[in-house]
Amino acid sequence: SAVISQKPSRDICQRGTSLTIQCQVDSQVTMMFWYRQQPGQSLTLIATANQGSEATYESGFVIDKFPISRPNLTFSTLTVSNMSPEDSSIYLCSVVDLGGAFFGQGTRLTVV
C-alpha cells in the first residue's frame, strides 16, 4: 500500500487564524480523501480531493471553511480557515485503492 505523509503532525493555533495541512503520497493515486476525527469520536469524511478540479464536500462541510487543493496525483492540502476551538480535531488524509483505504498518521490540531 501507498505510504502517506502528513505535515504538520501537530499544531497549536490561535482562534481566527488558518492552518494548511499537507498530504504527500509516495505513489500516484486516483482517490484521495480528507477526514476529521473529533476528540473521542470516529472518523467523519470531509471531502473527496479531486485532481485538477474542485473538491467534493460532504454534508456539513463547505469550501470556504475547508478549502482543498489537489494539484497532482501525489499531493493534496487541506486548509482549516478562521479556526475556532470547535475545530480542534485530528485531520487525516486517506487514499483508496483496490485493497482498501489507507491513512497517514494524521495532524492533531488544537485551537486556543
Add this chain to the structure above:
Amino acid sequence: GQQLNQSPQSMFIQEGEDVSMNCTSSSIFNTWLWYKQEPGEGPVLLIALYKAGELTSNGRLTAQFGITRKDSFLNISASIPSDVGIYFCAGQQRGTYKYIFGTGTRLKVLA
C-alpha cells in the same frame, strides 16, 4: 455525517479472553474494512472483506462480511495487552470510493 452503528462501544476483558464486535448499517455495502487505531496514530487496516459471506483471518483476528451485506463482525482470539486500542469498521457503498466509518469499539485488556 453518516456513521455505521458499532457495538459494543467499549470492552474491558482479561488477557487470554476472546473478543467479538460488530457493525451494522441500514444500507448495503460492497466492501467492509476493519481498522485498529492507537493513540497518536492514524487507523491501520487489519482486514478487508469484499464478498457477502466472506470469512477472512489475519493471525488471531477473524472478520466476516454479513450475508445480508448490511453487517460485519470482528473476532479477536486469545487477547493480549497489545490488542488495546480502538477498533473501527468501515463500509464502502456500491458506486462510490468513499468509506463510511463505524462509531468504534474501545478495547482494554487487563493483564
